[in-house]
Amino acid sequence: MYRCPLLFLLLFQCVSGDFAQDAPTLKLNRDDLTVLGVTIGVSNRAQVEIKLGKAQSFKVGAREGADDAICYRSALANDDTIVVFHFGALGGWTDVTQISISEGKPAPLRTAKCTPRKDISRDLTFLRGIRLGASSADVREILGPPSHATRGKLSYYVSHDCGSQEPSVGKHESSDSSCVVVDSAEAKFTSSDELIYAAFYHFVDR
Numbered sequence: 001m002y003r004c005p006l007l008f009l010l011l012f013q014c015v016s017g018d019f020a021q022d023a024p025t026l027k028l029n030r031d032d033l034t035v036l037g038v039t040i041g042v043s044n045r046a047q048v049e050i051k052l053g054k055a056q057s058f059k060v061g062a063r064e065g066a067d068d069a070i071c072y073r074s075a076l077a078n079d080d081t082i083v084v085f086h087f088g089a090l091g092g093w094t095d096v097t098q099i100s101i102s103e104g105k106p107a108p109l110r111t112a113k114c115t116p117r118k119d120i121s122r123d124l125t126f127l128r129g130i131r132l133g134a135s136s137a138d139v140r141e142i143l144g145p146p147s148h149a150t151r152g153k154l155s156y157y158v159s160h161d162c163g164s165q166e167p168s169v170g171k172h173e174s175s176d177s178s179c180v181v182v183d184s185a186e187a188k189f190t191s192s193d194e195l196i197y198a199a200f201y202h203f204v205d206r
Contacts, residue, residue: 024147026156028127028183028202035099035126036072036119038085040202043096045070048085055115060086060108068093071109075116080104081132083120090203100199103132127185127200134195139187156185162204180205 033040038048048070049055055070067088074081082105086098101124105112122132128142139154140146146154162179185200 058112071114073114074120098201102197154187
């Protein structure tokens with residue numbers, strides 16, 4: 001993927017508030033970055049739509065830096081699970097750069113038309129077996145200590161050398177020791193501590 005200055009990591013740390021006492025160790029591999037057969041940094045929009053069906057595009061984020069995105073929803077009765085694939089600047093607005101899974105549509109997606117699929121449901125697993133409805137303790141046990149934690153949100157933002165990354169995570173990566181991989185994940189919970197939204201991304205800074 002394209003270069004993104006590590007200054008972003010420093011800014012994240014400066015504005016994110018209180019930190020977890022234990023240092024985060026999150027390191028996402030190819031399986032972690034894959035949902036419904038779509039992989040961050042590997043799959044492009046055409047491939048997503050061949051696999052999952054045509055979907056209407058919409059914008060997420062600020063006007064100039066907004067991601068293109070498409071979404072899919074559960075076709076099952078009484079199930080409002082939504083999966084969104086983002087195509088941002090780091091992937092040239094063609095490759096998948098972020099995936100999110102949520103119960104219902106987050107505010108920025110209220111007007112988006114999501115394509116229905118029977119293989120999307122609350123039982124969909126992602127990020128090493130996490131499901132919607134999981135508790136914050138469940139997420140901590142699976143992903144480890146977060147970079148930042150509040151009552152309703154866990155945030156992970158971890159950088160490490162490309163050489164320490166599992167091979168073949170993304171098509172743009174290399175074993176160059178001067179490059180850095182950044183893995184990020186965010187989990188939001190209801191007042192009863194049930195996971196309602198999760199998003200994650202991965203990029204390489206050379």
